[in-house]
Amino acid sequence: MKWLLPPLAGLSLGKRFFLGVFLILAIVSCGFYITIAKSFELLDDQLVNRNLHERMHLFIDSYAQYGDATLMPKAANFIGFIGAHPNSPPVPAVIKDIPAGEVTNDLQINRRYYHALREVYQGRDFYLMLDDGFLEAIKTRIGLIAITSLTLAIIVSLLIAGWLSRLISRPVTALALAVNDYLPEAYPANKLGDRFRDDEVASIARAFDSFVERLTRFVDREQAFTEDASHELRTPLTVILSSLQLLAEDKTVSISGQARLARIQRAAENMQSLIDALLWISREDSPATMPSVELGELSRDLVQQLSEQIQRKPVTLEFQNLSNYPRFVPKGMAGSIVSNLLINALNHTEQGAIELIVYDDRLIVRDNGYGINMDDIPHIFERRYRGGRSRGQGLGLYIVKRICQSLNWRISVSSAPGKGACFIIELPPADNV
Secondary structure, three states: OHHHHHHHHOOOHHHHHHHHHHHHHHHHHHHHHHHHHHHHHHHHHHHHHHHHHHHHHHHHHHHHHHOOOOOOOOOOOEEEEEOOOOOOOOOOHHHOOOOEOOEEEEEEEOOEEEEEEEEEEOOEEEEEEEEHHHHHHHHHHHHHHHHHHHHHHHHHHHHHHHHHHHHHHHHHHHHHHHHHOOOHHHOOOOOOHHHOOOOHHHHHHHHHHHHHHHHHHHHHHHHHHHHHHHHHHHHHHHHHHHHHHHHHOOOOOOHHHHHHHHHHHHHHHHHHHHHHHHHHHHHOOOHHHOOEEEHHHHHHHHHHHOHHHHHOOOEEEEEEEOOOOOOEEEHHHHHHHHHHHHHHHHHOOOOEEEEEEEOOOEEEEEEOOOOOOOOOHHHOOOOOOOOOOOOOOOOHHHHHHHHHHHHOOEEEEEEOOOOOEEEEEEOOOHHHO
16 A cells, blocks of 8 residues: 555645545445345346246146146246147247256347246146346346435535545644744744644644744753853953054054054954854844945955965965945955855965955855865855864854855855865845845
8 A cells, every 4th residue: 555655645634534535435335336236146046046936836836727828927027838738839949958947047039038947747848938128127226226325325425524624624724824823932922732622733732832942942042142152252352442442542552553453453343243243143133234334345354354364375365346336235244254265265275376356246255275075065064064174163164154045145166176166155136135
């Protein structure tokens, strides 16, 4: 019966129940038909044998009493003959030599079928034939009655099955609609277990409530941890930024020192934006509520911040802003994407060049470093996944992917070992940012 499982898998609960009832009715109908057919066979044999023998006894008794061959059985469906008797019609050749005492079936005379019986009495052969058309008419009437009754029974059963299938599937459908319209933030006021009677569907609803309760506690813990962590990280950053403002006002600081302080301030501000971006991701808030910045300016600032790290390697960082119009993006989220991609390129390039290009509809970060193995490419955006040359914790590209999904940006990568990597971020139209 395993061949039935794939078709049934796509059917609803009500349709499965209806189909099950239909199959049961089909099996019962087949059994009923076979039973009726066998019953007709038995009825035919018993009725024919009994009638022919009874009529034959009456026929012989009449002859023995009156000696008249014209006293045939008084039934329109019977025909009698007496062998070698002057008053009897001639005996048909087809029945002359049938066995005595046994009913012979399906004898054809003039395109009609008969059942015949031969008996011997006082040296004479007595023959009696029963017209089969009469029995066939009876069987036809009985068959029509049986078929009509069975058809009505099947129709009534299917109607009841349809009603029962809707009755059975109604609470399941109601539960599915309730789950679809479920608002997790309204828990526990909207528990589903209270809406259903104490049956199997109510058990599923209570299990769902229990799962939502555990999930809610888990989410609450994660949000509490994120908020606490962000608060603890913001405190030292606030101190750093305040100190930088005081140092910037100090006239004794040299021009080169002021430039270093400016870079530190930009790095601290970007760190603060990154913390805000991660907090927004954890809460799944709308990116539209974040402070915005022009993408080209943000990319240029991030390139400048990485200049000192680039100077320690024989690597050049090239930035091009080829966009024709300004594009404003959430500062923290976009900054996290660009900085993670640049740092990733820097970590995997010992010498050569790293390019950051901003277009109207896309952003490209390209390097000529180690490249990425083909087996690693499908997994590099997975959380905690680390390739063969990875130096981090496997979170940078995962965070980039998550932020791109939040901004409705599409990121892709092409690479080959020893030929560098190219990350392309496709941007939606500016009015959808």
